[in-house]
Amino acid sequence: xxxxxxxxxxxxxxxxxxxxxxxxxxxxxxxxxxxxxxxxxxxxxxxxxxxxxxxxxxxxxxxxxxxxxxxxxxxxxxxxxxxxxxxxxxxxxxxxxxxxxxxxxxxxxxxxxxxxxxxxxxxxxxxxxxxxxxxxxxxxxxxxxxxxxxxxxxxxxxxxxxxxxxxxxxxxxxxxxxxxxxxxxxxxxxxxxxxxxxxxxxxxxxxxxxxxxxxxxxxxxxxxxxxxxxxxx
Numbered sequence: 001x002x003x004x005x006x007x008x009x010x011x012x013x014x015x016x017x018x019x020x021x022x023x024x025x026x027x028x029x030x031x032x033x034x035x036x037x038x039x040x041x042x043x044x045x046x047x048x049x050x051x052x053x054x055x056x057x058x059x060x061x062x063x064x065x066x067x068x069x070x071x072x073x074x075x076x077x078x079x080x081x082x083x084x085x086x087x088x089x090x091x092x093x094x095x096x097x098x099x100x101x102x103x104x105x106x107x108x109x110x111x112x113x114x115x116x117x118x119x120x121x122x123x124x125x126x127x128x129x130x131x132x133x134x135x136x137x138x139x140x141x142x143x144x145x146x147x148x149x150x151x152x153x154x155x156x157x158x159x160x161x162x163x164x165x166x167x168x169x170x171x172x173x174x175x176x177x178x179x180x181x182x183x184x185x186x187x188x189x190x191x192x193x194x195x196x197x198x199x200x201x202x203x204x205x206x207x208x209x210x211x212x213x214x215x216x217x218x219x220x221x222x223x224x225x226x227x228x229x230x231x232x233x
Contacts, residue, residue: 062104
């Protein structure tokens with residue numbers, strides 16, 4: 001009779017608690033970064049230099065969280081030698097923090113451009129960029145929820161939502177291009193706003209990376225570099 005090989009649940013309570021701690025820390029880091037994105041947007045829209053500088057200063061907290069999660073993952077790998085599902089969970093946690101740390105860097109970059117833009121008269125009301133920030137924050141939140149709950153459907157939705165960001169970015173580019181063509185004095189401000197738009201596009205890209213890693217963690221299948229996001233895996 002052929003023996004069926006199945007993954008057996010571990011019985012180490014401390015180990016189980018540390019796996020749950022990993023998920024909790026990833027969510028805490030994601031929540032903090034989401035606030036960084038929101039504050040960066042507010043500093044830009046409300047022309048708030050103090051908030052921009054505060055958000056830049058708080059980036060060290062993102063870096064500290066990144067290091068703490070890395071150390072936890074390395075400890076889990078070294079002490080417990082996990083296999084199968086647990087190994088995928090821990091290695092995905094390691095990769096996710098890299099993307100989240102870079103998202104934090106993008107929030108800092110937005111604040112740096114905001115400080116520059118605040119020195120000049122406002123070029124135009126911000127419409128597309130707040131929408132981009134809203135979608136990007138939602139993508140980050142949902143990608144981390146998908147990680148914790150191993151929800152492939154939500155992860156795939158995040159990947160599809162990246163198209164919304166790309167469309168908004170292209171729309172803003174065309175609008176600012178017309179400003180620059182009509183009045184050369186707007187070039188510097190337009191370019192800085194385009195940089196901000198690009199930063200939010202990169203935030204969405206990193207959230208998509210997280211979602212793609214979740215799909216691989218749960219299903220063991222890579223959907224990276226596909227022409228179209230599949231409806232299911």
